[in-house]
Amino acid sequence: MKIEWRSWFQNRGFSKAFDQARQAAAGTPLEDYYDSTLPLPDDMLETTSLAALDFESDGLGTSAQLLEAGWVNIENEALLLNTAHQMRIRADNKLKPSAVIIHRITDDAAAEGASEQYVLATLVKSLAGRAIIAHAAAIERDFLNAACLRCFGAPFVGRFICTMQLEQRWFPKVRASDGLRLGKLRAQYGLPSYRAHDGLTDAMACGELFLAQIARKQQSDLRLGALLMRD
């Protein structure tokens, strides 16, 4: 049997990082997440527990203020809307005006949200045992990691699937510069157009795109490892 060295190394690296993070997270709200068994790359995709996630923020760096988190679980290739969450995060500083325009979230509305700690604790708890799907997932990954460090003093280590990367990997072609944007890709799959930039809607939009991508891939024995985001 041919050994997939790359995935073997990746997995070994992942396990190491996961265990380190787990130790750092002891006694924090991250504990449940690290106590769970994350899906393995060898797991059949069909039966893998997943969650589609999207953050709204006022910027892109690790210092960016998170404004909102939206997520929904995916089981057996279906979005389960009874697991859908949308939580606003109370802003500590004044919002950057540019972000206000994009997200239509005003200071007053943002102030109504819960604390970042509370939202994050709720989020990581429901991510236990799941791989995470996001569009341009590196951003969500970095946001989540930075926020966990900020709130709980421990990093976030998880398995991510990036729908943008998946599209390029599975269906490569020459595209316009914005051809990989969520809305553009959805339109190609005949998915309805949604009002963009609301955490939950974007998470759902990404989750639906994911369902469409695996349907088009038409491969019955897909395993999680084949979909995971690569650096």
Added chain:
Amino acid sequence: MVAGGLETFMELEEVASFLNRHAPFDQLGHDAVSALARKMEIRYFPRKAVIIDAGKENVFLNIIRSGAVELRLGGTELTHRLGEGGLFGYPSLLHHKLTRNQVVALEDSLIYQLPKKDFLELYSENPNIQGFFAVDEAERLREAVKTLRQSVEKHDDAGLVAAKLGGLLRRADIVTAGPDITIRKAAKLMTDADVSTLPLTEGTVLVGILTDKDLRRRVLGNDISPDLPVSKIMTPDPLTMSANDNLLSAMLVMSEHNIHHLPITNDEDAVIGVLSSNDLLNRFGMNALRVIAEIKAATDVKAVAKAARRVDAVLTNLVDSGVDANHASRFISNIGETTHQQLLKLAEKELGPPPIPYALVVFGSLARREQAGGSDQDNGFLLDDRYDPEQHAAYFETLATRLCDGLNSAGYVYCPGDIMATNDKWRQPLAVWKDRYRRWIETPDPDHILNITIFFDMRAIAGDAALVEDLRAQVFEWTSVNKIFLSFIARVAASNHIPLGFFRNFLLDHDEQEGDVLNLKYQAIAPLVDIARVYALSLGLSEVNSQERLMQAAKIGGLSAEGVADLLDCFEFIRNVRFRHQSDQIKRGDPPTNNLSPKTLSRFEREHLKDAFGVIRTHLDILRRNFAGNVQ
């Protein structure tokens, strides 16, 4: 506080707003829809993927968020196509049965799926949802017709059609007299009370009625002594209506019998007032009664045509007033009938009285009193058997020409199939007509049977009606015992192609073609008329009107009461759609037709037309089973 804030914030806006735009969820209200949205699962099916297989267990109510699907009975015969907002999978949930249809994605589709448990909970708690999912299309149609009627009652002119006659009478203290008083005394009574009609009663029983016009015409005009008893000149045993009847029925009676005064009785049959057509005319402007009066007053063909052409305005008025399709058809038919009668009357006046008795017989929709806008003419002359071509042909030929030309100028265009009295074939003595019918019935010709069904809806509207009665009695005697002929007629009915329903802006047909024109006459009304005719012929019913035929068939037991109720709802609904559509055409300045574009149909109309198609198909199947089996 946080919890409350979070809850409202968890709104699944995209899902909820979609559900809010689509039936039946649009009736649920904001909170219920929000809660429902959270119970959905979302799945994606690429084109050609099987969403539900036939003969399997199904666990979801499916709602098409985007894309389209196709339903095939047992995986083969196309049942339906559904687009955005379409629902499927519910019959198996409601009846805890295996699925009958296979559902395949016609396009890449995003489907919202409501788990069975949640669907059944929603269903059991919500009468609106139950009504919507009533699997029985007949039941749904009944609700739709009820909705139409309710909307009539809510209409601005609600007082108009639905008003009870009792409430319309202007005076409570009715003046009456006995039939034995003198004409002079009656006139004085009327003058003193300032009334134009005087009901004449014996005790409380109405025995006659006297009007201003009677005094003028029958007394002054005829030099009759005013000292004679009023019973000599009264109209005896006048038609009456009950205080509980509605205005629409009263107008119909007046237009059908050409009367202007209608005594109204209470529950004890005592006269409580007199309704005059002038009261109604003054209140309702352009209506059938006025047009009929104008046609009757016309002294030349041009004036008849001018008045008769106002049938279009009457049609829009009837529709705008919310008059139901059955009544509207009768008013429209009355105008048609009066036009025929007046044209003949004018022609006879000019040509002299007919040398032998004859009858004007009409066929098809006018015979059935089911005319709508844009009708052509179908007529013939039944001549007395003393007919001698040498002596009489010229007279009747000229009379027929006057009639048919006049009708054409009045908007009832020449019959494309040449079924007109001007055609020698349809201007024959009774014996020839009988022979012809006997041939049709005893040696039916499969190639021509379609062309002769119209002749089995016949009615005399002028001349000697007894001639037509004679013919019809004979014809029905033959048909009711001739099973082969009945099976031919039933087969013609059963061969009607009824559409499946609508898919997006197209009409979906059995041949799986998507059409952009629905012909209400051929694809929905004619099949219903055919069904009623088969029952009338097989049971030997004398009724010509489809509704009356069906009701009579139920009474005799040829058809179940429930079946008849379903068919009548169906007939009412389809004709209602046609009238509203024709009214729109007329308002746009177009001639009324039976063709409509599926694009112009409301969701309500589409959904219930589909139900109506289903009911018609069911009854055509019954015909096929019960009557069409006798043909090799």
